[in-house]
Amino acid sequence: MHISELETPAVAVDVDVLERNLASMAEYAGRHGLQLRPHTKTHKIEAIAQMQRRHGSQGLTVAKSEEAEVMAHAGCADILVAYPVYGQAKWQRLARLARERRITVAVDSITPAEGLAAEAVRAGSTIGLLVELDVGMRRCGVPGPEAALALAQRITGLPGVEMRGLLYYPGHIWDRPEAQATALASVEAQLAAVLDALRRAGIPAPIVSGGSTPTARNSHRVRGTTEIRPGTYVFNDRNTLGVGACAAEDIAVRVLATVVSTAVPGRAIVDAGSKTLTTDRWISGNDQGFGSVDGYPGIKITGLSEEHGHLDVSQSAAPPRVGERVAIVPNHVCPCVNLHSRLFFHSKGEVLGSWEVDARGRIH
Numbered sequence: 274m275h276i277s278e279l280e281t282p283a284v285a286v287d288v289d290v291l292e293r294n295l296a297s298m299a300e301y302a303g304r305h306g307l308q309l310r311p312h313t314k315t316h317k318i319e320a321i322a323q324m325q326r327r328h329g330s331q332g333l334t335v336a337k338s339e340e341a342e343v344m345a346h347a348g349c350a351d352i353l354v355a356y357p358v359y360g361q362a363k364w365q366r367l368a369r370l371a372r373e374r375r376i377t378v379a380v381d382s383i384t385p386a387e388g389l390a391a392e393a394v395r396a397g398s399t400i401g402l403l404v405e406l407d408v409g410m411r412r413c414g415v416p417g418p419e420a421a422l423a424l425a426q427r428i429t430g431l432p433g434v435e436m437r438g439l440l441y442y443p444g445h446i447w448d449r450p451e452a453q454a455t456a457l458a459s460v461e462a463q464l465a466a467v468l469d470a471l472r473r474a475g476i477p478a479p480i481v482s483g484g485s486t487p488t489a490r491n492s493h494r495v496r497g498t499t500e501i502r503p504g505t506y507v508f509n510d511r512n513t514l515g516v517g518a519c520a521a522e523d524i525a526v527r528v529l530a531t532v533v534s535t536a537v538p539g540r541a542i543v544d545a546g547s548k549t550l551t552t553d554r555w556i557s558g559n560d561q562g563f564g565s566v567d568g569y570p571g572i573k574i575t576g577l578s579e580e581h582g583h584l585d586v587s588q589s590a591a592p593p594r595v596g597e598r599v600a601i602v603p604n605h606v607c608p609c610v611n612l613h614s615r616l617f618f619h620s621k622g623e624v625l626g627s628w629e630v631d632a633r634g635r636i637h
């Protein structure tokens with residue numbers, strides 16, 4: 274079957290581009306002696322996690338304890354939960370998983386560390402902890418060396434857990450890769466101060482986990498970093514393209530949609546609305562449009578109803594007609610994939626199969 278025969282809306286993944294993206298990031302990490310621990314929140318699919326492991330990633334990253342269970346089911350033996358998990362049921366789940374897998378969790382306060390420690394003792398397991406450091410995003414993470422050291426010292430005194438190092442997320446850096454030097458130097462300086470404080474106190478930090486897709490290939494410039502956690506790089510999207518972190522041919526994913534109405538002059542409506550594309554903005558561009566339409570540079574997706582994508586075709590000499598199909602590059606692929614129960618994968622347009630989005634809805 275050709276992708277043009279798939280019922281729409283559908284998410285189609287070019288498996289050749291996907292493989293190339295996986296190989297290229299693995300090659301970069303290997304060349305610089307960095308461990309690659311991809312964030313699986315982008316795909317949530319066991320088969321892709323297994324592909325990442327075949328490309329040399331011993332460990333994977335998740336945000337949720339249920340996602341950790343899915344990735345353990347996929348055969349991953351070393352899972353990082355890059356999220357300050359809170360709640361006894363979640364701590365219990367991770368403590369049980371830690372009996373058979375190496376589980377590491379990022380924390381930025383003592384309460385979840387104590388909760389994880391208590392559940393690990395009860396389960397007879399050991400959970401690794403990373404102290405999360407805020408390097409500029411102002412989302413999570415302790416603010417600097419004093420707070421990091423204080424938390425690390427308290428963690429060191431807890432039973433059932435093991436202090437394994439630091440985690441940072443440079444998610445505030447959306448400069449083009451060639452213009453990231455100043456921002457990354459600041460991250461490096463902040464890391465160095467914390468690592469120095471830990472060293473002086475005799476607290477080991479064998480893991481320093483960082484990396485996002487926009488900064489991924491500059492990670493070796495942030496000295497001290499031992500592993501990176503890019504997620505979006507597997508598929509890429511309009512945001513990744515806009516920031517210059519990938520080329521157009523590196524975008525592996527398209528949302529296929531059909532024009533269902535052109536009754537309103539200047540408009541074409543497609544069967545992909547906010548429940549298919551998400552309403553995420555184009556943050557690396559001019560913030561206009563809810564995706565780009567292949568082959569129609571003059572057409573903008575100006576609005577979304579739940580099941581209707583509103584295309585402004587007023588500037589197009591030959592707009593698509595009712596029944597015609599379009600291929601859309603989503604602004605932000607991660608939440609888009611999370612809206613679909615299945616992704617179709619193809620090579621040169623020939624559909625080879627589909628993957629269930631295994632961890633979709635596993636939000637605990």
Ligand SMILES: Cc1ncc(COP(=O)(O)O)c(C=O)c1O
Pocket residue numbers: 312355356442444484485486487502503504505506
């Ligand atoms: C803590 C953390 N690490 C890594 C990533 C992956 O970054 P990216 O989406 O740029 O690949 C994310 C993304 O949200 C994240 O929140």
